[in-house]
Amino acid sequence: MNPTEEQKENQEEDQVFFALWLKGDDKGFSVLYNKYKNRVFGFLFKMTGERNVAEDLLQETFLAAYRNAFQFDRTRSFLSWLFGIAHKRTIDYFRHAKVETDHRQDAIESVGSRIEAPDEELANEKVRQIVNSAVENLDPFQRDVFLLRELGGVPFKEIAEIMNCPINTALGRMRLALRNIRKDLEKRGINGVS
Amino acid sequence: MECRKWEETGLLYTAGELTAREALDYETHLTTCEECRKELYCYRSEQKRFFTADVLGEAPSVKIDAEILRVCSDPRPKVRIAVPALFAAFLRRQVLVPAMLFIVGFISVGYIMMNMENARQMAAHQPQKSAVQTMTAQAEPDSLKDSLAGDSGVNFASTRGNLNDKGVITVDLKK
Numbered sequence: 001m002n003p004t005e006e007q008k009e010n011q012e013e014d015q016v017f018f019a020l021w022l023k024g025d026d027k028g029f030s031v032l033y034n035k036y037k038n039r040v041f042g043f044l045f046k047m048t049g050e051r052n053v054a055e056d057l058l059q060e061t062f063l064a065a066y067r068n069a070f071q072f073d074r075t076r077s078f079l080s081w082l083f084g085i086a087h088k089r090t091i092d093y094f095r096h097a098k099v100e101t102d103h104r105q106d107a108i109e110s111v112g113s114r115i116e117a118p119d120e121e122l123a124n125e126k127v128r129q130i131v132n133s134a135v136e137n138l139d140p141f142q143r144d145v146f147l148l149r150e151l152g153g154v155p156f157k158e159i160a161e162i163m164n165c166p167i168n169t170a171l172g173r174m175r176l177a178l179r180n181i182r183k184d185l186e187k188r189g190i191n192g193v194s
Numbered sequence: 195m196e197c198r199k200w201e202e203t204g205l206l207y208t209a210g211e212l213t214a215r216e217a218l219d220y221e222t223h224l225t226t227c228e229e230c231r232k233e234l235y236c237y238r239s240e241q242k243r244f245f246t247a248d249v250l251g252e253a254p255s256v257k258i259d260a261e262i263l264r265v266c267s268d269p270r271p272k273v274r275i276a277v278p279a280l281f282a283a284f285l286r287r288q289v290l291v292p293a294m295l296f297i298v299g300f301i302s303v304g305y306i307m308m309n310m311e312n313a314r315q316m317a318a319h320q321p322q323k324s325a326v327q328t329m330t331a332q333a334e335p336d337s338l339k340d341s342l343a344g345d346s347g348v349n350f351a352s353t354r355g356n357l358n359d360k361g362v363i364t365v366d367l368k369k
Contacts, residue, residue: 007210029266030263033259033263037254037262038247038251038254039251041253042251042252046250046252054252054254055255055258058254058258059258059261059265062262062266063262063265063266127249128249131244131249131250132249135250147250149209150241151247151250151251155211156206156209156211157211168202171201171202171205171206174205175200178237181240182240
């Protein structure tokens, strides 16, 4: 099964639960929330670098989705729509707080310290930390495009709309992000192909 | 030297955003371009191993989970949400400006048509009025015609306007 078919199936399943949610069935929302909370929270955490802030933004994102559920265009992917809201919340947060640089620096430092922590029992956990560190070392624009695409599955056309840039710019940032992550992983002894 | 096709088309190909024709063209390109083949292979491998929700995702705290589920599972006030949502959709889809233009255009055309109709009706009533005037004129006695002729503007200057032969009107202020 190629990714497109998988995405389509996923989208159809989301539509079913979304319809339930709109009808007032709690199950619809809880299924969608549990399915996507880690992705959305991962995005928010990596973008803000602070757990508390990311949790607040997660709450705001799902509340905004809850309030604006009637505006959701059913032809789009639910996850893309959710990531669009999350991205907007992040931008609003940085616009109001004006703390981007400080937070990014803190985030990078905190991730660095986590990697050095004695947690070698689980190799997967270490790989996870290294990958996350590589993602957090990216330029903010590259990180944004990369996370929207990989965590949110947002199509490049929509990424360009969300970030208000031409699609070629979004593709260029994605290419650079992939290259930088690969370099970072190789530096730490992880080969993506193996 | 990197092949530009990877950035321009390869990434869209992996995201399933190419048309069937474009995808076929790129697959043909892949058979000849080793660089793109390698990039595609590496990217797919990285996606499977590292770029997953398990690796990149983070779990929020249980407290936040419970809070979000509690707030968003409350009964939905449908009417209160539906009305602003519809209005927002109305604005968002940029229907407002064309709708306003349509309304203004409709009113303008209506106004013009109303004026045209009024003009048409006035024109239709005009001959009747003339007929009445003609009848009145015919009914006027000759004596009345003569008295009116004395007051006509043509005779005024020479008879009552005191216009002398130099074209100056002298006025007696003592009167």
